[in-house]
Amino acid sequence: MITRRVSQRMYLLRPSAEINQILEYCLAEASARFNVKVIAFLVMSNHYHAIVYDPDGKLPAFLERFHKMVAKAVNAHHKRWENLWSNEETCVTRLVTLDDVFDKVVYVLMNPVAAHLVDTVADWPGASSWNLMGRGSKLVKRPKDYFKKTGVMPTTVTLAITPPPGLKGETSAAWLKRVRRQVRLAEHEARTKRRAKKISLVRQKGVLETNPFDAPTTPAPRRKLRPALACKDEQRMVEERASLKGFRTAYRSALALLIKRLPKGDLKGEPKIEFPPGTWRWQKLGVRCGRVRAAA
Numbered sequence: 416m417i418t419r420r421v422s423q424r425m426y427l428l429r430p431s432a433e434i435n436q437i438l439e440y441c442l443a444e445a446s447a448r449f450n451v452k453v454i455a456f457l458v459m460s461n462h463y464h465a466i467v468y469d470p471d472g473k474l475p476a477f478l479e480r481f482h483k484m485v486a487k488a489v490n491a492h493h494k495r496w497e498n499l500w501s502n503e504e505t506c507v508t509r510l511v512t513l514d515d516v517f518d519k520v521v522y523v524l525m526n527p528v529a530a531h532l533v534d535t536v537a538d539w540p541g542a543s544s545w546n547l548m549g550r551g552s553k554l555v556k557r558p559k560d561y562f563k564k565t566g567v568m569p570t571t572v573t574l575a576i577t578p579p580p581g582l583k584g585e586t587s588a589a590w591l592k593r594v595r596r597q598v599r600l601a602e603h604e605a606r607t608k609r610r611a612k613k614i615s616l617v618r619q620k621g622v623l624e625t626n627p628f629d630a631p632t633t634p635a636p637r638r639k640l641r642p643a644l645a646c647k648d649e650q651r652m653v654e655e656r657a658s659l660k661g662f663r664t665a666y667r668s669a670l671a672l673l674i675k676r677l678p679k680g681d682l683k684g685e686p687k688i689e690f691p692p693g694t695w696r697w698q699k700l701g702v703r704c705g706r707v708r709a710a711a
Contacts, residue, residue: 416519416645417465418506419482422498424630426460427489430541430622433560437488438463438542440555443574445481449473452577455520457527457543460625464523466516468580472707475695478505491561493627504641511646511655516579517590519645521597528605532617535602540619547576549591665691673702 421427428434438458446453446467451474456465469477486499510516527539536545547553552575562568578587585593609616643659646652669690676688690697692705 416506416508416510416523417467417478418462418508420462420501420503422501424461424501424635426625426627426629427493427499428458428463428541429460429625429627430458430539433492433558434489435540435542436555437492437558437560438485439553439574440558440572441481441484441488442542443555443572444569445477445484446575447572448480449477451477452580453544453575454516454577454579455523455544455548457523457539457545458541459526459530460541460622460627461630464526466510466520466523466579468577470580472693472695474507478507488558488561492558506641508642508645509655511644511651512648513579513581513583514647515645517594517597518647520594521601524594524598525601525605527622528602531605531609531614532622533619534606534616536598538619540623544576547574548594549588552576662691662693666694669694673697 428438435458442453442456442465445451450471452468452470454466454468456463467474467477482500482505489499490496508519510519524536524543524545527533527541528536533539536543539545552573554571555574557568557570557572578590582590608614644652644655646655669688672688688703690702690704692707694702694704698704
């Protein structure tokens with residue numbers, strides 16, 4: 416699960432035909448380039464969530480590409496030059512089981528409803544996977560903002576939403592039906608809560624009329640946890656935490672050897688130093704790293 420927020424919580428991703436096109440185009444291009452499968456996504460006015468499957472271990476490259484292209488195109492659209500994304504690190508959480516994936520897909524889709532912006536997920540005017548799930552793919556034209564007509568970027572890209580891999584005893588259609596049913600239940604719960612507390616909906620019109628350069632007046636959340644793992648199975652979570660701790664320990668040990676043994680600037684030629692599987696940056700710089708096995 417990926418979460419990235421806009422700088423100073425501004426509404427620079429506020430839904431519009433142009434912004435939606437930019438986000439869908441950049442997501443489709445980056446996911447195809449790095450073979451990252453998109454399971455679900457939804458873009459709010461000042462942040463986005465996505466659930467993806469990364470079979471080749473190229474998520475860092477995918478995120479770099481997607482965030483860079485979105486930032487350039489959205490800034491060009493708004494005629495601004497400052498950073499689009501918040502300086503805080505992108506939150507990436509590994510979803511351990513299919514149950515965890517299911518829960519987070521529902522959470523992602525329910526974001527605008529839970530925030531009392533619209534009554535149903537289908538009412539949200541921003542870019543999302545809701546209308547694509549189970550309905551094939553969508554051809555997205557290259558946006559006019561930032562991208563040159565004669566540039567190297569493709570004229571059109573295909574945005575595809577795929578079910579999570581490894582469904583056991585359940586078809587993709589059945590999984591999707593279960594997601595939609597759970598979303599409807601969550602929508603009903605949110606509606607009941609609004610009525611009980613007399614909370615007014617912003618509705619589509621209010622969302623679309625929001626000034627992109629405004630930001631929430633409520634205090635920004637600070638010093639919250641940034642989980643690396645999400646798993647409801649307590650025993651499995653213990654195992655996954657131990658595995659993550661082992662990776663971090665092995666990484667620190669390899670890094671200490673690299674700093675100690677190699678001359679400054681020389682990153683190659685030391686066969687005794689091997690970073691654990693899953694290391695990204697050092698591998699790109701030519702340092703020996705363990706091989707990542709494709710997930711089942």
